[in-house]
Amino acid sequence: MSVRRTAAVLAATAVIGAVAAPAASAAGSSPSPSPSVARPSGLFGSTDPTYDGVWRQSLALLAQHTVGQSPASSAIGWLTGQQCANGAFAAYRADASAACDAKTQVDTNSTAAAVQALGALGGHDDATGKAVTWLKSVQNKDGGWGYMPGGPSDTNSTSVVIGALKALGTKPASVTKDGKSPYDALLKLSTACDSEGEGAFAYQPDKKGKLAANADATAAGVTAGMGQGFVAEPGKTFDLTGCHVGYEPDLADAAGNGANYLAKTMAKTSYLKSALPGAKDQPDYGNTADAVVALAAIGATKDAQKPLAWLEKNSADWAAKSGPAAYAQLIFAAHATGTDPRDFGGKDLVAQLAATGPGPVAAGATASPSEKKNDEKKDDGDGLGVWWIIGVGLVAGIGIGFLISGRNKKQQL
Template identity: 50%
Template structure:
């Protein structure tokens, strides 16, 4: 920013300061479908504002958004260039792709189609750090424009809806201040209608192949319309059914843990939040209540949480996955962290903390927990959601590891604004407000003094 533009910005901000008596900052904090596999290849040159040094071709926007969410959740103010990098990735139509190597080039729908998952998580991140309302609105408008008739979303524009994509978009709508239940497609279907259609209930197709899996969510139905339990989809959909996004409010330290209660298929009703129908903070008849579990989306979330808790408990507090070519299952750290967030969001503090402890005890075994922005961010967000520290886990400083992968934040949660917060061109120094404020105040004094003298003449 040129000196002239910076002076103009300071003067404008001083006017706001005098009018509202409130500090101003450019990026002050407020407030899943998994990205594709990331090759362990470091490109020759990476953008200065990006977190992580792996090839961003498949996950650039996703991992940057996760980093910004984790920083905001930890009380840090991201560097302006980190936020700018993300907004520069936005296409003219409001969408985001997985990664644009040259943001100056126009987005080509054939080679760089809009990605609903990247767009939705970018919305959540930009809404959290604040100051990017235009970009958030344009991204949300694009998401709404590509909503499927069933009320949901697929990963690509107009592709068949899936639980993960629909979930991350619900989180984006919530973060942007929109009510998902009122975001209806042609025909009247809303996102919760689509989401709850992926849940295995007592009469779901495929439940005979998955006995005891009621409450779980499938990623998508197969060609015969049958549903298969999916841990990733269940964690994402449980959180979304609550109307929440990735950055959830921490569980209160004195809050009692809400018991988990599996879906009771004998009576066809869940025990727990039965009858509670809440579209978005109040009674709402359009919350997906006709799909699956009686009692609406919050009851569906309770059933999903019960499945998550039971599955985690059976496996010593974590999920497992079988990697291609592997002879035995391997720990699934990422989806375990997602499940912790979902359980905590639904009030199941005991179960969430049990799995968080497993993550802490096995942190050194997860190679991605060393320097992968998405992994580090998910752990920080999981710890925060349970009421724990948003910066460390099991004695490991996760915030320091995340910061080491990208731009140093404009402000760290444990730093002193007056001595450590650096001006990188995106914020206005506190002293500037003081000086300009004094100057404006002196001007008002002189003006009033002159007015009194004129009245005395």
């Protein structure tokens, strides 16, 4: 499971009543294999999909699409088959033939991730349209989203929904509830430079309304603040000059402050440490990969190089243990920085990802009618190029609607 969902999953487990398994997976590895759960045909990964099936499948399909591969129709069919009639997705439905009911634990993260993947692949307008309609129906009054429908907004969930909206060419600023957009929600979750948060994004306010820096949320918030999703195109070169103080920041400034926090936090170690409550002091590979994407998205490519090099040297064992979502995160980091994912620290991430699930359609092979339909690139992001097609995450060609102001960030998104 991608660690970008760490805080959201931990919060959701309090509702679902299954703390142990998600907490273990959120540390950067997929849930432990369960002999009672057989891997469904078409699904990526060999571990129990109960808590991350749709998430890891979405990231895997998106990563394959990003490197120019056509995912197997069985893999795409597994994902579309998980959708409920109302458009939402749960983390995993063992019996997808059964109708979803009030007991089906649908969530915003799984739904938005699926939209990013299916939006990039193209040809799934009905599925993605229903999913976004559902996401809009559970938007909070502050403009954001929580992990579970009706839950308080958090940076991670709001960010992944922003990526879903952009994947379909919808301007997040236009999706409002009580006059508030997702960008308004993100800005409210950014911390002040002169606070303990040092310009980072918080996951959620605590019970007293205080915001605390959270590196996981900050990586998500910076990327979404730049109007991008899982697949992020590098921004124009931008030098981080410290946390911006002097007036109430807009979202562009908040994204810059968050990027500065990430770079400062990784300056000595080259990586982010685990943010899980009670976890021992150890590297968080998934969060570090997300941070590389965030820094590249805002144009701080120079600051992204050190953690990227650290991942190339140290992430192999983690990715092998964690599975498809981990390989996808590394592919996204490679793409955002212009690094070859087929030679990432001497490893072929593309081949390693393919080995965890149904193989992609071979180049030059004759696809079946269903495969041809699934692999049509009908979305507006088709011309963005094979490498960060953010069709799933964020059509880079669609402007975010605000200027990156102050501190040399005067570029239109």
